[in-house]
Amino acid sequence: MKMKRTLTAVAGLSLLPALALAAPAGADEPEQQWRGYWVDAFNVGVYTPEQVTGLVDDAQDAGANALVVQVARRFDCFCNDALYPRTDAAIAAAPYDPLAEVIDQAHAAGIEVHAWVNATTLWNSATPPVSADHAFNAHGLTETGADRWLNKRHDGVEQVGTNTYIDPANPAATDYIVDAVASITSNYDVDGVNLDYIRYPDFNSGDFQNDWGYSETSLARFAAATGRTDIPEPTDAQFSDWRRDQVSNLVRKIYVAMYDVDASDRLSINGITYAYGPASYGGWENARPYANVMQDWKGWLDEGIVDTVTAMNYKREWMPEQARMFDEWNTALAEYGAGRHVVSGPALYLNGIDDSVQQAHDVVDAGLDGWMGYSYANVSLDATASADPAVKEAERDALAAALRADVFTTDADVPVMEWKATPTTGLLAGTVATSGVAAAQVAVQVTPVSRPTDKTLGEAITLQTDGSGWFAAVDLAPGTYRVQVQNAGTPGFTVVRVKAGQIAEADIRLRAPR
Structure with missing residues (x-):
């Protein structure tokens, strides 16, 4: 693995020149178009070296040039050398390092690797993590005050089932996330980081409000910022703006921390696309990403604190209303790019192969910077419905063949980030x-x-x-x-x-x- 200098503190920033990324243009160069898979860590893909070999082979068959591999599910790591503790999942025994293995094999095949990090999902089991250093053990249900990093809902709920989340308004929690991401980019030769759950949680009482952000720390900081002494309602506009700012602050801090470690690394975020696009709601601020989960990914593109939005455009092509939703979000992505890259990510698991091929055509026709399928584990309705690994593999082969024959007929390179290549x-x-x-x-x-x-x-x-x-x-x-x-x-x-x-x-x- 390539060792990068360690970021010891975000505030101690060096004057780091951006790295030149682009080779001289040539007439015979491949087109630039992101093509990839999300590779979730709840299914096969990275648990053993043999799975990684199969993953890379399948990616090559599909003409993929990027793999977004889930590294941090819930403040753990499918790796051995990060601030997050090594996962309790049943991966091959140490010294096996899933992230290092994926990097070695994928890079040898000319495929980029982006470390997928769930930013705010803390834990989801009645059994606590093994590591005493895990944030759930150190800053979860047993702690109080600012040491309790848990997000809290307006009704006092901190656990939905066994799911817990950190509060983006807790400074210690967010600084930990920044340092954890920086540890991954410092210690592994990743091509970027992909942030998921970079927002406030679901499980709200309405589709256009968010009920979370009521931890003791959050309310105290909101009061300090505004001078208010009341407890705001979830629909309170000032409180909603303030919570949205907490998420944006975290994104900005991660972007700069990554830039300080390696300016060539790409920060992508998984953009929410719930329901219809902004066109149906009268604009971005009325759409659900902004109003419902406090995720202003359009604002992040405008500010330039993300390099790529990989939109989770999970819609069923075989349902006309959802097909319309899919197209509306593709249109919004094309409009909102702001000089950065925008990628549409269809839900392969919700569609048959023919419908996924149609959605891939729709993404290309919309003029977006690329396509990314969710997910490698289940690439079709039939794959999702089956527990048979042979069925899942056959569906992967069928999708890859269809995409190569009908959509991605020639090879492509991941688009160059010109703002970093020639800043x-x-x-x-x-x-x-x-x-x-x-x-x-x-x-x-x-x-x-x-x-x-x-x-x-x-x-x-x-x-x-x-x-x-x-x-x-x-x-x-x-x-x-x-x-x-x-x-x-x-x-x-x-x-x-x-x-x-x-x-x-x-x-x-x-x-x-x-």
Whole structure:
């Protein structure tokens, strides 16, 4: 495995040049189009070296160029060298390392590997994890206050069945996730990270509201941010915006942390596409990803804090209304790309092979950057209905043959991230602390200036620190910036130089007023 330098703290960011990714263009180069499978870790695929060999062979047969392999299901890891503890699942005994094995075999076949990480799903069993270090044991039902990372619903529920989730508004929990992701990208030669469950949970009392976010820590931080003393309702607009911001803060922090470790790694997120597309609801903010689970993936594309949205466009082609939903979301993806990549991910397990081929055609016809099937384990209705491995394998072979014959008739490369291959903008990140204490939820003004006069050259942007006093901006034009804080005790500022493809540090240390 390729060792990458370890990120010891997100705030300690180096000025890391972006790596050149693109080879000179040639007339005979393959087209650029993402083609891949999600490979879930609840089924066969990565449990043994032999399964990995079969996985890679099947991917080649389908013309796939990317595998999104589930590495972290519930704060565990199908790997041996990450902050997350090694999974309790029945994988081959150590020293077998599923992630390392997939990387070795897939890269040898010219296939990219993206580590699929469930960001907020904590645990789902009456039996606790074996490792004492697992977050469920260290920060679950036995803990109190800020050490209790569990999300809580408006009705007081923390467990749905045995399912538990972390609260994106808990700073310690989210910093742990950031460091865990960084440990994977530092220690393994992955091509990227794919975030799932990067949102608030389901199990809500309505389709256009979210009932979660009522942990003690969350409510205290919301009160501190707004000055309110009431407990907001799930439909409260200010509370919904604030919760949405907590998820966006986590995405932003992961993006910058990954960039600091290896600028060539791709951050993709699994975008929710519940029900109809935005066109049926009067716009993005009325659609269910934004309104129901607090996931603003359109905003993340606009800001540039994700490289790719892999939309979980799980619809049944053989049901006319769901076929319409599928098309509406493809249209939205094409509209929302904002210069990043957008990939539509059909639910193979909900469709027959002919319908999946039709959906693959629809994805290509929509002008999207690629297709990714969910999932490798069950590629059709027949595969899902059968417990026979031979049936599942036969269905994989049939789908691969149909896709190659009718849709993906020539080879393709994963699309180049031009914004990283030849960067024209830079990043800025830092922390604010007052007398050594993190200044959470304070405004940070970033203004382009000339030196040495400090003359303002353009409009300022206003950022806000997260629960750990951290802030960042991406896609900044190269130049000099004044970074100023005014509402964290005494005013303070620093001046930094932003360079294309690099992260500029902008830490501000203040003293509390006497």
